[in-house]
Amino acid sequence: MIRAGATQIDLRVEVAGVRFKNPVLPAASELVFDKASAQRIAEAGVGGMVTKTFTTSPEFRIRLRPYQFPLARFDTAYRKSGSFYSLASPHVEEMDVVMEKNVPEIAHVCKKNRIPLIVSFYEKPNEISVWKRVAKGFERAGADMLELNFSSPSMRGELERSLTSSFKIVASVAKSVNIPFGVKISPMMEPLIDAVKGWTEREISFITAHNAPSGIYVDVEAEVPFGAPVIGGYLIGRPFLPVSLARVVQILKSVDLPVFGVGGIFGWGDALQYLLCGCSLVQVGTAAYAEGVGVFKKINQGIVSWMERKRYRSLSDFRGNVLQKIIPSAELKKKEMAPFSLPPGTPYAPVINRKKCTLCQTCCRSCFYQVFHLERREKIISVEKDRCWSCGFCVGICPEEAIHLMDKKTGKYIWKGRGLAQPFMVSQT
Ligand SMILES: Cc1cc2nc3c(=O)[nH]c(=O)nc-3n(C[C@H](O)[C@H](O)[C@H](O)COP(=O)(O)O)c2cc1C
């Protein structure tokens, strides 16, 4: 419990009987692979621990160097989003060392800090007995949960060719351990819903969604791929959030299972997006690399302040509030009764709040239909309403939030650039 002003705010989460101190965990990565790294992350205020992916197979443990390539120097947008291209692969130490030293020591750190430990691992898809043995080994070594990493590029390809092998892995791990376990997936995993339903039937306790998508970046001056000449790596950063979240929503709409949301979380608002869509927990990777491990506390503090403002006392007070408001796009189209009308017969037009307008002319440059013009003498932006297509772009792009869309018939605002646009509110009833 956290005291925020006069109220007590409870950030604790329970998933499959495992209790997390708060909903913000590190994403599987080099953030946690041994005692020292675990100690640092525990002190950073995480709600639970997730390890780097471990594996038995020596050929998976080959790590090419260098393997992390930040895109910051190519554009400030990449710097702000913390994007980078990574060739990270599973942890490089032998499984014996991991099982006998690293994981027991990490488990000890977790016990001392009263947070649960999730151990991530993967093995070759056809070596079911190895999956079982390793899962049992990690259970003995002190794991509270296991995250079967089905999201590495080598693994994903095999799983998509045959979902059956992933079902076999899940079924056999379920028989061999007594602790809850889940699977971590790639955002390119298909067929998503068949896979998710199949794993759920075979008794996984959670899905971690997602690992980062594959990527490549071209250094145009050098005329070569930036860093490494392969597509097999990961391209990570904040713009990944809406992509990951969309698939998280698909999962949450198709199965009743805890989902741990991952991808592009840099701030408390990002974390809340996943929680409001129904995720039980979130995991943070890149932001800790780009901004330091202080992000874990910052995200939790931000969540607490938001809950205080909204008068929520526990995460269950608001978890999933947004999920039911998201509908299939086909349903939305059915609700559009009017044919698409062209200017001047369009339903809405922009109105500028002149007190807020700084004459920056972003709208003049951005409106594809040339609705806005700078009137130099009057020092105003004029609006040619009869050219407007009612698309809404100017509302979102105006840096001063000075543009609202108005219904031409009723004179009421239908889109102020926040929340749902009014025409779509009918779909919420
Ligand atoms: C350096 C680095 C190493 C990673 N290693 C692993 C890994 O071993 N296992 C895994 O499942 N995901 C791994 N990931 C993926 C992250 O766990 C996470 O799913 C992904 O980066 C998206 O989250 P983010 O946007 O918060 O970084 C790694 C990510 C980074 C940045």
Ligand code: SF4
């Ligand atoms: S974008 Fe907004 S602030 Fe800039 S000129 Fe247009 S209305 Fe004014």
Ligand code: SF4
């Ligand atoms: S709604 Fe679209 S078409 Fe109309 S003024 Fe704004 S950007 Fe231009």
